[in-house]
Amino acid sequence: MARSKEFEESVVLDKAMRLFWEQGYEKTSMTDLVNHMGIHRKSLYDTFGDKHTLFLKSVDLYDRKISSALAAGVKRSKTATEALQFIFSSLIHGEESPASGCFIVNSTVELAARDDDMNNRSTEMFANTEKLIKDIMVWGQRENEFTTEYNAEVLAEYLHNVGVGLRVMAKTSMTKEKLLRIATLSMDLIRK
Numbered sequence: 001m002a003r004s005k006e007f008e009e010s011v012v013l014d015k016a017m018r019l020f021w022e023q024g025y026e027k028t029s030m031t032d033l034v035n036h037m038g039i040h041r042k043s044l045y046d047t048f049g050d051k052h053t054l055f056l057k058s059v060d061l062y063d064r065k066i067s068s069a070l071a072a073g074v075k076r077s078k079t080a081t082e083a084l085q086f087i088f089s090s091l092i093h094g095e096e097s098p099a100s101g102c103f104i105v106n107s108t109v110e111l112a113a114r115d116d117d118m119n120n121r122s123t124e125m126f127a128n129t130e131k132l133i134k135d136i137m138v139w140g141q142r143e144n145e146f147t148t149e150y151n152a153e154v155l156a157e158y159l160h161n162v163g164v165g166l167r168v169m170a171k172t173s174m175t176k177e178k179l180l181r182i183a184t185l186s187m188d189l190i191r192k
Contacts, residue, residue: 009047012037012038012039012047013048013054013057013058013061014061015036015037015038016033016036016037016048016054016055016057016058017058017059017061017062017103018036019032019033019036019037020055020058020059020103020107021058021062021100021103021106022100024106024107024110025055025107025110025111026110028051028055030044030051033051033054052117055107056117056118056121058103059103059104059107059118059121060121062103062104063104063121063125066102066104067125067128067129067132069090070086070087070090070129070132071132073086073087073090074086074087074132074135074136079140079143079145080136080137080139080140080143080145080146081140081145081146081187081191083136083139084133084136084140084159084187085187087132087133087136087163088163088166088183088186088187089183091163091166091167091170091183092166092170092176092179092180092183093170093176100171101167101168101170101171102164102167102168102170102171104122104125104126105164105167105168106171107122108122109168126160126164129160129163130153130156130157130160131156133155133156133159133160133163134152134153134155134156136156137152137153137155137156137159137190138152140190144192145191145192146190146191146192147190147191147192148192155190158186159186159190162182162183162186165182166179166182166183169182
């Protein structure tokens, strides 16, 4: 008779995600994962596969959490300006672990040049974020909040690039005030 799992898969996956997020892929060993997740090595392999598969599942979990939170914040916004301010605030102040930076950005920088799976995931995730920002740009242009000198897609590409830079800088000892100045200038540049 097969043994039943003695752990909740979503809980231990979240633990793996946090460890990868804090340490990065290369620095995190299987022993680190087993100890941090609180499960046996065999259970880890049986449930999640190898380290790389577990890592990719962790990246996917992070993406679902962040995408959901950003979409909900944008949906609650009364204006496009408010929605964009919410995005920038989320990027600067971080989600649950701002000192660790953005897990997707960190993983992209660490692995995308040599890991096709991570490169494909980050390309798709970045495209989804740009789409969210583009929708905000279209909304703001329609409501006469944002400039129409550039099309919404170009503005979204620019603002996404600023956002990725903010996430990298937020991981350093850069002051929040400086990051907020950058975000404010970016907002000023696109206003009508």
